[in-house]
Amino acid sequence: MLxxxxxxxAGRFGALDLAGPVFDFSFSxxxxxxxxxxxxxxxxxxxxxxxxxxxxxxxxxCNDLEAGLVRSDGMPGRALxxxxxxxxxxxxxxxxxxxxSHRIYIGKGIFAEVTLLYTRGAFTPMPWTYLDYRxxxxxxxxxxxxxxxxxxxxxxxxx
Numbered sequence: 001m002l003x004x005x006x007x008x009x010a011g012r013f014g015a016l017d018l019a020g021p022v023f024d025f026s027f028s029x030x031x032x033x034x035x036x037x038x039x040x041x042x043x044x045x046x047x048x049x050x051x052x053x054x055x056x057x058x059x060x061x062c063n064d065l066e067a068g069l070v071r072s073d074g075m076p077g078r079a080l081x082x083x084x085x086x087x088x089x090x091x092x093x094x095x096x097x098x099x100x101s102h103r104i105y106i107g108k109g110i111f112a113e114v115t116l117l118y119t120r121g122a123f124t125p126m127p128w129t130y131l132d133y134r135x136x137x138x139x140x141x142x143x144x145x146x147x148x149x150x151x152x153x154x155x156x157x158x159x
């Protein structure tokens with residue numbers, strides 16, 4: 001399912017720039033009823049840069065992609081959970097359909113949250129940051145994404 005998801009996302013959002021390692025999603029059982037047991041996760045980065053103004057529409061597009069996939073075991077429920085976001089010089093912002101006190105409504109039924117804050121040379125989790133985004137692998141991946149973003153932004157200024 002991950003390979004199919006990567007292909008769908010690349011077809012919609014452009015070439016895959018960065019891929020983190022695939023890891024077991026054992027931080028929570030929240031998705032097991034809907035998606036099955038033995039879940040895995042992977043962080044991905046696509047180009048070109050996402051305009052933050054397009055985050056709500058991007059999340060809706062990802063929801064449509066999710067709805068078009070069938071679980072490999074044939075059971076009802078989602079085959080993938082795609083949570084788009086963007087990294088800039090100071091933060092990782094994720095989109096979600098779930099409202100909560102720390103999330104801001106950005107339109108079209110979508111909310112945004114600052115999940116990681118870049119400060120003093122490193123990404124720092126927020127009190128609400130999910131455990132999988134707190135791992136060393138996640139922090140390293142989003143640091144790479146930030147570096148790529150900064151380089152792309154700089155080259156667009158000089159190009």
